[in-house]
Structures are given as C-alpha cells and as structure tokens.
Amino acid sequence: SETVLVVGAGQSGFQAAASLRDKGFTGRVELIGDEPGVPYQRPPLSKGYLDGTAGDEQLRLRPEDFFAEKDIRLVPGRVAEVDRAATRVRLEDGRRLDYDYLVLATGARNRTLPVPGADLDGVLMLRTRDDADRLRVSLEAARDVVVIGGGFIGLEFAAHAGRPVTVVEAQDRLLARVASPEISEFFAEHHRAAGHTVLLGTGVTALHGAGRVEAVELSDGRRLPADLVVVAVGVLPETSLAEQAGLDVANGVVVDEHLCTGDPKIFAIGDCASFPCVQAGAATRLESVQNAVDQARSVAAAIAGERAPYDSLPWFWTDQTGAKLQIAGILSAADRTVVTGDREAGRFSVLSFRDDVLIAVESVNRPPDHIAARRLFTAEPRPAYADLEADAFDLKAHLK
Ligand code: FAD
CATH class of the missing domain: 3.50.50.60 (FAD/NAD(P)-binding domain)
Known part of the structure; x- marks a missing residue:
C-alpha cells in the first residue's frame, strides 16, 4: 500500500492527514512535526489563550486518541533532508522514512x-x-x-x-x-x-x-x-526543505493549480506554499486557517484519486476585543470602495471593487454580510458595481 508523509504537524499538516482518512485513503499516513504534543491551532494564541479565557483543550485540534483511531502515526522530529531520487526523507536524528507522496506543510517563521x-x-x-x-x-x-x-x-x-x-x-x-x-x-x-x-x-x-x-x-x-x-513584523515561509530538495521557491514553495510542486510526488500547502490564486489572478501566498484547511483537503482528495484544480475562496477573520473583522475575497489593487452599515456604531462593511467587479468584502461586527459575501463570491459571474448599487449595496438583499 502507499505511504503519505506529511512534513509539519500544524494546521494544514493535521488537516491533510485527517482528510486523507475522510477520503477513504487506506495506506500509511505519517505526520512528522517538530513541536511538542499533539497538533494544535494558532489563532487562540494571540486571543483567548493569551488572556486566559482559553486553555490547552481549546488549542488542540483533536484529542490524542483521534490519531490512533484514524491510524495516523504522529512522528516527533524535524525533517532535515528530502532525497527525491530515493523518495525518502531523513530526520535530524538520522531516522529515514520512505514515501509515495510527500506533503510539505512546513508553515512560516517569524521575521x-x-x-x-x-x-x-x-x-x-x-x-x-x-x-x-x-x-x-x-x-x-x-x-x-x-x-x-x-x-x-x-x-x-x-x-x-x-x-x-x-x-x-x-x-x-x-x-x-x-x-x-x-x-x-x-x-x-x-x-x-x-x-x-x-x-x-x-x-x-x-x-x-x-x-x-x-x-x-x-x-x-x-x-x-x-x-x-x-x-510582530510578519513571517517568512519555511522553505528550507524545498530548497534543499531542489524545488522551485519564490516567496514560498512554488506549486501549480493542483498544489503540486515540480515533482509530481511532492505537494506544498498552507503558509509555506505560493499557488496560482484564481481570485488574485497571480501567484499568491496566504497566511490563514481557511487557506491551510482548504488546501489540505484539496491535496488529500488528489492523493485519494479525486484530482481537481484548487479554487477555494480566500476568507479570514481576526478578533480584537469588541471588533471582529471578517474578510472575504482578496483585496488587491481595488480602485473603488463603498462603506455600508453603521460605521459610527462599529458595525459596517467595506466593499472593494476593481474594474467595477466586487473583489473583497471586509465586515466589522457584521457576520451576516460576511456570510452573504462568501455566497456571492462563489456564484458566477462576480457581482458588478451597478447591480449592487441597484440593491443599495445590501449584500443579503442582492442574494435574493
Ligand atoms: P503552521 O501551522 O505554522 O504549521 C507548520 C508546522 O511545521 C510547525 O509546527 C513547524 O514547526 C513545522 N515544521 C516546519 N518545518 C519542519 C520540518 N522540517 N520538520 C518537521 N516539522 C516542521 N489565521 C486566521 O485565519 N485567523 C486567525 O485569527 C489567525 N490567528 C493567528 C494567530 C497567531 C498567533 C498565529 C501565529 C497565526 C494566526 N493565524 C490566523 C494564521 C494561521 O494560524 C496559519 O495560517 C496556519 O497555522 C498555517 O498553517 P500551516 O500548517 O501552513 O503552518
């Protein structure tokens, strides 16, 4: 049977392993991570975990027994080298592991x-x-x-x-x-x-x-x-393994629309990957849970035999005590913006357009706008300025 090695047991690495099982993959799944403990999520670290309202249970992505149940082997350690000719990795402590598919989910490190x-x-x-x-x-x-x-x-x-x-x-x-x-x-x-x-x-x-x-x-x-x-001055993609393996790197591990590197056996996902983003119309690297999770699912599906180009809508949230910001779409080179809702009360949305087409909706304390925006963005064609104007820029009304 086949073996999938996932390097990096963060948000995207965990999801790739879990989704392989969801998709019915029956081969070996090994999740190699260099951080202590079971895989955890980062968003609470700068929110509830910091102010003490969230504990360890809120960080963990799954309890420990999940991994045994799903037959996902957690391998503690750091991968030092990828030998593409031998389809094998070497860990820092000298252990060697063979793969049929390798998923690089190595994330990013702070600048x-x-x-x-x-x-x-x-x-x-x-x-x-x-x-x-x-x-x-x-x-x-x-x-x-x-x-x-x-x-x-x-x-x-x-x-x-x-x-x-x-x-x-x-x-x-x-x-x-x-x-x-x-x-x-x-x-x-x-x-x-x-x-x-x-x-x-x-x-x-x-x-x-x-x-x-x-x-x-x-x-x-x-x-x-x-x-x-x-x-807190940003991050750099963790690409050292990809470089060592001779894969293309340009602000992230370069992948195609299937999130595959130049080596058909090696994928890259999450914060470390630079992918052709449909919504941005350019090579893009995103740092978000949505991106990590959706890319992981896409690669798991591909390995399990359901190969399709990656085209998920980017979205994001941040929570800053009393102000929850949610963003749908990608804000690049907007040439027109409209503010709707109640700016004074701190409940409003900013609609951004490029060439009269809606490209992003940023919502502050307006979850219904965010949900409506995500639905609007998945429908074709993208909403035009004039059409939204006709509905007084009310996204929910426009959906109906
Ligand atoms: P990571 O989660 O960083 O996982 C990569 C893992 O790989 C790490 O554990 C790393 O140590 C390991 N690794 C690297 N190299 C090797 C190697 N050679 N061998 C073995 N292991 C290796 N996003 C949102 O959408 N909303 C939020 O509110 C939000 N809040 C955040 C708050 C904080 C404090 C941080 C840091 C991030 C936040 N993010 C948020 C971003 C989100 O957490 C990341 O986009 C996501 O974690 C990316 O997942 P990843 O798997 O690509 O990388």
Missing part, C-alpha cells in the same frame, strides 16, 4: 527585527504555543509593553494583553498589507479608544538595555521605556 538590541532579554515573538507561554509569564511582570508591528498578530496581542500597550507601526496605517484604508482607520480608532497608544509612520532603530530590554528607540529619535517588547 526578526534587523536592529541592534533585538536579541535582548524581554524581546519576544509569537508563533508557537511555547512563545505564547513565555509571553503570558512576561506580561504578568511587565510594566511598559511595546508592540512592534501593527499587523494582525501585533494588534490581537494588544487587544488581549489586558493593559494599555504602545503599538509602533512603520507604515502610515495599521494592517497596511491586508486591509483597506477604511478598515485601518477604524482599527486605529478602536485601539486608541481602548487606551492603547498607536504610533504610525514610525520605525524602530534600536532596542536598548543591559542584558534586558529597557527602551525602544524610534526613527524620530524618541525613546520609549519598555521592559517587554513584542516583535
């Missing part, structure tokens, strides 16, 4: 801050459960907390830190890479109203301290006192 002092004690990042455990302990003792980076992780950390913090963002708006200016502005107001200090257009030039961090030096020369600094 580091390229400034002096970035390695001082008290300078932390957030990606893994271990990171979150360290942060929780540090938060208890910290007086002055500075978050570097106003993306989703930095802002979620601020929202769930349980105290006022300072967020320093180099761009002139929050969430600049992923959200519309209207949403950026709302979240700056939201966090300021919660008591946080939000500094935009402000870089960090150095971290100071004797062994332990004491201050953050800003590009305008100011120094902020800090005894805990959270660096």
